[in-house]
Amino acid sequence: MKTKYPRIFLATAALSMPAFPSAAQNLIYVPDPAVIDISIQVQEIAVLTVVDQPASTVMDDPYPTYIGDPTWGGSTIGMAKLQLATNFCVGVQFDFVTVSGIRPNPTRFYGRALGQSSGHTLGVQPFARWDGGVVGFGLPVNGSTTDAPFGISKGSGNMCDGYYDIYLGAVTRWDMTLPPEPLFAEPDTYVLPVTATIVP
């Protein structure tokens, strides 16, 4: 049978004990505030993305045929479009296979577009446009006095932090052909691959 006495005794005994036994004190630790350093090193980053391509046009007359307009602010219809995203100042250069000996300026350099059926050559002169200006591979039809690549220099392009749209076009003419191949470009599709590279 139970009585109330033993129960009161137990309560008294509990009150007389320390608040925290010594063994429990060793398990509780309140440190200083935690400090964490997160370090992010942002590097120089530049990315060139192809937005629209190819640059293409139809040649159906004997006059110079343009893909786009080499005049700043002119039409960009038919031009390939690249987008540069960069966080530091860069240039962009364009490289492609070139050829000399082209009529009508055999001493100059031209981009070598190849006929997909005939394998014959059509001289092509690429040019690039961006908000800051226009740069071309020589004057239209006349060819270039220097070989490829050509491009937008880091200094002149003023392409620093931001997004930049770059349009790539070209000019050619039906008599910009390579002897002894036919005088006029035969009906065909002529292709010139161009590699665009960021130049720090």
Place this chain on the structure above:
Amino acid sequence: MHTPVSRFSLATAALALAAPAFADPAEVTIRVFVEEFAVLSVQKDQGTMIVDSPPANGGNFMLPTSTQMDATNINEPGADIPVVRLETNFSISSLVLNFPRRNGFNRGCDDANPASTFFGEAVLAGGNAGNATQVLGVWPQMARVVNANGDLGPRTPHNCADSVLTFLDGAPYGNGRHDFAIGVSTRWDNTLQASGNLFAPPGIYEIQMSLTIIP
């Protein structure tokens, strides 16, 4: 919690990756579709001949004939022959020369039956074709310029019918540049029967002709 040791290791990693980061080069294609096309351009838009005597050998010719060599070369001094240049990047089968023409002249390809002959209708300068006295019959013809010296190939005369002159000498004309000379022959007595004139009144007679590419 971080320690000085771990902070040092992060700095080392950053230095190792400090070079600029680029994507791969972008590849773009420039593509030009060249269609079939051909162009005629006038190198010399006028020709002149002077009829100052009765014809010695069948007529006065601007272009060479086997009997009369008024001009054998378009570059010769005195040669005054219109020249048209064909430039093409595909094969052209022929050219067609068209001109105003009519019959009823006093002469003909077949003089026994001149009424059946259609000649080109050259009209007195400032006059009109409706006035029979102001018309001189001319016989159109074409020849190829066969070399850089301007020498002419065989002459192709009009067939004297009511039709265009179809020129085929040397055809088909392939990729490249081709020059053609155009002229006429005539006589002072190649007048219209309806004019009542036996001989053409002195004056300058003109005829305009057009050349067309036939693919």
